Amino acid sequence: MPGRKRSAPIDNPSPRTIRATRSSARRTAAKNDNDVIPDVVKEMVVEVRKAKQAAAENEDTPTEPPRKRKRPGEKPAKPSKENDAGNDGNDEEIEFEDVPIPAPTIQTMVRDTDDEEDDDDDDDDIQFEDVNINGAQANTRYEGPKTLDLDLTAYMASLAPKKGDRRKALGREEKDRRIETHKVHLLCLLAHVELRNRWCNDPEVQDALRPLLSRKTVGFLRPRASLNQFSRTESLRRGISEAKEVFRTRFEITERGLQRALWAENLDQLKDYKPPPDAETTRNKADFLKAAQTLRGSRDVGAQLFCALLRSVGVEARLVCSLQPLACVAGAPAMPKPSSKTTPKAKQPSKAEQYLAAVAKHETKFTPTTPGTIPRSRLGHPDATSYQIPSLLAPSPSTPPPLPTPKTQVKKIKGESPFPICWVEILDHAHQKYHPVDPLVTFSQFNPKVYEPPSSDLLNSLTYAVAFNPDSSCLDVTRRYAKAYNSKTRRWRIDGLVSSRNGLKGERWLRAALRRYQPPSVTDLLQIELNELKAAELKEPMPRNVMDFRDHPVYALERHLRRNEVLVPGAQVSGTCGGGGLERIYRRRDVKVARTRERWFRLGRVVKGGEVPVKVLPKMKRKKKGRLGDGDDDEEGEQGAGNPVFIESQTEVYVPPPVVGGRVPRNRFGNVDVYVPSMVPRGGVHLPHERARRAAFVLGIDAAPALTGFEFRGRQGTAVLRGVVVAAEYKGAMEAVIQGLEDMEVEEEQERKTRMLLAVWRRMLKGLRIRERIMDGVDEEAEAEAEARKQEDKGKAKEVDMPDFDDTATPFHDDEDEDSAGRGGFFPSTNLDSDDEGGGGGFMVEEEEEEGGGFVIE
DNA sequence: GGGAGAGAAA
DNA sequence: AAGCGTTCTCTCCC
Numbered sequence: 001m002p003g004r005k006r007s008a009p010i011d012n013p014s015p016r017t018i019r020a021t022r023s024s025a026r027r028t029a030a031k032n033d034n035d036v037i038p039d040v041v042k043e044m045v046v047e048v049r050k051a052k053q054a055a056a057e058n059e060d061t062p063t064e065p066p067r068k069r070k071r072p073g074e075k076p077a078k079p080s081k082e083n084d085a086g087n088d089g090n091d092e093e094i095e096f097e098d099v100p101i102p103a104p105t106i107q108t109m110v111r112d113t114d115d116e117e118d119d120d121d122d123d124d125d126i127q128f129e130d131v132n133i134n135g136a137q138a139n140t141r142y143e144g145p146k147t148l149d150l151d152l153t154a155y156m157a158s159l160a161p162k163k164g165d166r167r168k169a170l171g172r173e174e175k176d177r178r179i180e181t182h183k184v185h186l187l188c189l190l191a192h193v194e195l196r197n198r199w200c201n202d203p204e205v206q207d208a209l210r211p212l213l214s215r216k217t218v219g220f221l222r223p224r225a226s227l228n229q230f231s232r233t234e235s236l237r238r239g240i241s242e243a244k245e246v247f248r249t250r251f252e253i254t255e256r257g258l259q260r261a262l263w264a265e266n267l268d269q270l271k272d273y274k275p276p277p278d279a280e281t282t283r284n285k286a287d288f289l290k291a292a293q294t295l296r297g298s299r300d301v302g303a304q305l306f307c308a309l310l311r312s313v314g315v316e317a318r319l320v321c322s323l324q325p326l327a328c329v330a331g332a333p334a335m336p337k338p339s340s341k342t343t344p345k346a347k348q349p350s351k352a353e354q355y356l357a358a359v360a361k362h363e364t365k366f367t368p369t370t371p372g373t374i375p376r377s378r379l380g381h382p383d384a385t386s387y388q389i390p391s392l393l394a395p396s397p398s399t400p401p402p403l404p405t406p407k408t409q410v411k412k413i414k415g416e417s418p419f420p421i422c423w424v425e426i427l428d429h430a431h432q433k434y435h436p437v438d439p440l441v442t443f444s445q446f447n448p449k450v451y452e453p454p455s456s457d458l459l460n461s462l463t464y465a466v467a468f469n470p471d472s473s474c475l476d477v478t479r480r481y482a483k484a485y486n487s488k489t490r491r492w493r494i495d496g497l498v499s500s501r502n503g504l505k506g507e508r509w510l511r512a513a514l515r516r517y518q519p520p521s522v523t524d525l526l527q528i529e530l531n532e533l534k535a536a537e538l539k540e541p542m543p544r545n546v547m548d549f550r551d552h553p554v555y556a557l558e559r560h561l562r563r564n565e566v567l568v569p570g571a572q573v574s575g576t577c578g579g580g581g582l583e584r585i586y587r588r589r590d591v592k593v594a595r596t597r598e599r600w601f602r603l604g605r606v607v608k609g610g611e612v613p614v615k616v617l618p619k620m621k622r623k624k625k626g627r628l629g630d631g632d633d634d635e636e637g638e639q640g641a642g643n644p645v646f647i648e649s650q651t652e653v654y655v656p657p658p659v660v661g662g663r664v665p666r667n668r669f670g671n672v673d674v675y676v677p678s679m680v681p682r683g684g685v686h687l688p689h690e691r692a693r694r695a696a697f698v699l700g701i702d703a704a705p706a707l708t709g710f711e712f713r714g715r716q717g718t719a720v721l722r723g724v725v726v727a728a729e730y731k732g733a734m735e736a737v738i739q740g741l742e743d744m745e746v747e748e749e750q751e752r753k754t755r756m757l758l759a760v761w762r763r764m765l766k767g768l769r770i771r772e773r774i775m776d777g778v779d780e781e782a783e784a785e786a787e788a789r790k791q792e793d794k795g796k797a798k799e800v801d802m803p804d805f806d807d808t809a810t811p812f813h814d815d816e817d818e819d820s821a822g823r824g825g826f827f828p829s830t831n832l833d834s835d836d837e838g839g840g841g842g843f844m845v846e847e848e849e850e851e852g853g854g855f856v857i858e
Numbered sequence: 859g860g861g862a863g864a865g866a867a868a
Numbered sequence: 869a870a871g872c873g874t875t876c877t878c879t880c881c882c
Contacts, residue, residue, distance in 0.1 A: 330876070545860090546862070547862075
């Protein structure tokens with residue numbers, strides 16, 4: 001397979017390794033397909049552990065990572081064994097406490113394919129596709145890992161290139177590593193949230209929480225269906241408000257929750273890195289239950305418990321988490337610089353803290369005001385729910401008064417983002433709509449606008465907000481919360497990496513990754529929500545600056561068009577932007593890719609007659625690089641006599657000349673171009689078999705080699721010929737002959753192997769005879785030994801050393817009975833002396849394991 | 859602090 | 869017989 005090899009970066013995992021990992025992941029998945037999520041994570045953990053050890057040995061960093069946290073006053077953190085009883089044993093071998101470690105050598109089962117063929121890309125999806133997990137199924141069998149430690153920063157960070165180290169920063173492998181790491185982290189986070197979400201269903205947990213709510217509140221939370229739509233929503237609103245209030249006053253934030261992972265820029269940042277001492281200690285379901293009983297924990301756990309609380313009284317509640325993976329793109333903020341050595345421990349106010357201090361002043365802004373939005377009642381319009389009417393119209397009577405910062409103010413962990421990482425969405429049955437509720441950080445409800453932190457927030461970035469349903473299915477609801485999904489948020493996401501190289505791979509990867517949490521079916525409710533999210537995306541205002549137009553899915557600027565992109569002739573201007581001059585804004589859908597005639601032909605299309613090129617690409621001069629900057633106008637046709645390019649509407653499907661009289665028309669190279677199936681000439685058939693050409697020769701029919709593409713290996717491209725095109729009527733005959741040829745080949749191969757084997761045997765016997773002669777003729781053992789050693793040393797030299805023995809060995813067949821008696825008489829009739837060379841013997845040993853191995857003359 | 863332009867690397 | 873532009877980072881400027 002010539003196409004499989006690719007030059008791997010030296011210190012990167014070789015494709016082979018990755019493939020091995022992947023296939024093993026797949027195997028594991030196939031074994032018990034319900035456990036895939038854990039398996040994936042487990043495998044990663046194993047990888048990561050290995051990497052950790054390797055790293056620990058390389059660096060002089062302490063072998064024991066600083067992440068072993070002990071719960072104060074408890075036995076050393078170890079997953080409680082009693083919990084493990086019900087699970088299959090080996091799941092428990094892995095403690096997830098020290099999950100994520102370094103990652104320089106991390107190999108994920110998820111590979112970002114680059115310049116490889118398309119079929120290879122499909123493989124990437126398969127690993128997800130053949131995994132069909134519905135939460136319900138998964139629930140029944142697997143408890144899940146105990147927990148995941150998601151503070152990857154310290155370990156992953158060594159991957160970050162130093163800023164300013166241009167050479168390193170630009171490296172392709174560095175970029176790929178980031179992407180890989182991002183993916184791994186994302187998978188981890190998803191698994192983590194999914195697990196927490198499952199814990200929210202736990203009856204014990206729910207029982208512990210349920211008493212928090214008064215009957216009255218529960219009554220509000222479960223409005224009678226007989227009420228009208230508006231009243232039901234109002235009832236729910238009120239119930240949520242009360243529940244939120246109760247929970248807020250009762251729950252105490254004692255630990256630090258998840259926060260954004262940041263890259264380090266140098267190893268110093270890692271050397272002194274300690275996980276925050278107050279980091280969350282909830283490790284397993286027992287801890288979670290305990291948190292439910294004591295109502296203490298991180299704010300994330302708080303949000304999760306709030307979710308469990310609502311579920312406990314029958315509210316359809318989702319657990320939403322804004323995942324905080326390490327960024328996949330360069331330019332992301334990095335870990336704050338380690339403070340000067342004077343105060344290594346006492347943190348001087350970092351950027352994040354400065355930001356927090358600044359934000360603290362305005363915190364009232366985020367505390368609940370009147371609910372910002374009230375959905376208008378409009379059944380029957382799927383996207384009606386997206387419409388929000390200003391709240392001032394209806395400050396409903398049931399809305400609680402603006403919260404007067406109760407005396408039991410929630411204790412905050414110093415230095416946490418003023419925006420939540422976890423929150424809850426509750427289903428408003430009356431309007432078939434989900435509303436966010438955040439009981440602990442912003443205290444808001446029904447207002448999705450307050451969840452997105454500014455981009456300067458180092459501790460929280462709204463990039464992937466995923467909402468988990470009770471059945472463990474999830475939905476990416478980022479667009480509900482992001483104010484500029486298309487212009488900003490997208491860029492930080494794996495599916496927003498648009499470039500000629502990445503194409504849509506990131507998108508496909510994410511889809512595949514989320515597929516395992518896919519809802520079992522698209523219900524009306526889900527459809528409404530999808531419409532709503534789509535609408536939110538479309539409603540997004542136009543970017544205000546030029547940069548945000550780049551790769552924008554809706555808008556496009558002429559200046560950002562790629563070399564091979566043009567605007568369709570009648571492109572509408574949808575606005576202007578830009579600082580000094582006005583720059584026209586077009587719709588992305590009016591941007592078309594233009595190709596040369598040859599490129600179109602490779603897609604099976606030809607330019608229609610009389611079409612004038614939409615643009616002429618100036619030919620690039622290799623040496624004159626400085627010149628190309630000024631090619632700003634597309635009508636550049638001067639002196640280069642560039643390549644004319646056309647857009648698709650200027651082309652039509654190529655209809656190749658038909659096969660007539662069994663004769664296949666060819667191009668001037670004697671081939672027939674079959675880049676796409678439609679290019680097979682009428683009356684012909686493409687047989688993409690490597691032996692097809694020979695078969696046609698055997699049959700004596702006309703067959704044109706099929707040119708299916710080009711391979712760009714090294715400097716120049718070479719044609720790829722796959723099979724032949726023959727007249728359709730010969731199809732059956734061809735197939736038969738091909739089959740015959742294959743059979744013959746198999747037979748030949750068999751025979752060849754047999755012959756090789758026989759040669760080996762023969763040689764061995766010959767050796768035995770030689771040895772026998774020697775032993776016969778020599779009395780003294782010493783001499784015999786010397787002889788034997790001699791032969792051993794240079795087995796090949798025996799002919800030279802002992803020509804007489806060789807001679808005697810030649811009439812070998814005479815004595816054949818004697819030799820063959822022991823091991824079956826299958827000596828060939830043909831004389832195989834010719835390949836009796838040292839080299840021949842050597843390589844055959846590899847081919848034939850058992851018999852061949854023993855023969856070497858000893 | 860962020861946006862725009864330009865140079866350099868692969 | 870078919871690959872030579874993108875993208876990252878720095879600097880300047882508002």
